Amino acid sequence: MSSSHPVEGDHPTTATCYDSDGSTGATLLLAHGAGAGQHHKFMVGIAEALAARGADVVTFDFPYVHARRKVPDRAPVLEAAFEHVLVWTRERAATRGRTRVFIGGKSMGGRMATHLGARGVPGIHGIVALGYPLRPPGKTGNERAAHLMAITAPLLIVQGTRDSFGSPDDLRAALAGTTASPTIVTVAGGDHSFAVRGRKPAEVLSEVARAISDWL
Numbered sequence: 583m584s585s586s587h588p589v590e591g592d593h594p595t596t597a598t599c600y601d602s603d604g605s606t607g608a609t610l611l612l613a614h615g616a617g618a619g620q621h622h623k624f625m626v627g628i629a630e631a632l633a634a635r636g637a638d639v640v641t642f643d644f645p646y647v648h649a650r651r652k653v654p655d656r657a658p659v660l661e662a663a664f665e666h667v668l669v670w671t672r673e674r675a676a677t678r679g680r681t682r683v684f685i686g687g688k689s690m691g692g693r694m695a696t697h698l699g700a701r702g703v704p705g706i707h708g709i710v711a712l713g714y715p716l717r718p719p720g721k722t723g724n725e726r727a728a729h730l731m732a733i734t735a736p737l738l739i740v741q742g743t744r745d746s747f748g749s750p751d752d753l754r755a756a757l758a759g760t761t762a763s764p765t766i767v768t769v770a771g772g773d774h775s776f777a778v779r780g781r782k783p784a785e786v787l788s789e790v791a792r793a794i795s796d797w798l
């Protein structure tokens with residue numbers, strides 16, 4: 583079961599809360615990717631799967647989606663909105679007895695989570711990136727990994743072996759020597775959204791949720 587809650591302030595949005603039995607003692611604030619909002623089937627599927635495994639999950643829409651615009655906001659706006667919802671999430675987690683709050687997201691959302699981690703935003707127990715966009719498809723370079731060196735919180739990256747934004751091996755090479763000592767979970771045959779030929783999406787997301795909940 584999920585419930586919607588208004589988040590007021592400088593970056594108003596609506597948060598969707600997927601409450602669990604609390605067996606992990608954790609809350610994960612999860613941001614969406616660039617092309618779709620929090621109600622995309624991927625976001626709903628992973629949130630429900632994680633809640634079923636004992637983690638509270640909170641999702642939200644970045645300002646451009648909340649305003650029904652298609653073009654993503656610039657990184658400073660995305661980060662500010664993310665941090666705004668993080669404050670709200672920490673307060674709600676405390677009322678539910680959840681002592682650990684993690685942040686993360688799909689693709690762009692995961693990248694913004696790492697931006698907050700690199701800035702040392704307080705109250706983050708770990709970061710979960712689902713399909714980290716290391717580089718645009720067809721490009722080379724690791725510029726999007728440079729800030730990861732500043733992260734001290736635990737970092738989990740779930741990456742498909744067919745991800746056109748960077749393979750697990752690409753990430754391992756780019757992240758060699760990071761302070762966070764990231765954990766990289768591989769989705770065999772998975773693309774950027776963990777779609778695996780010949781397998782049901784729900785089955786794959788269930789396995790991803792298990793890996794995340796174990797890590798949490």
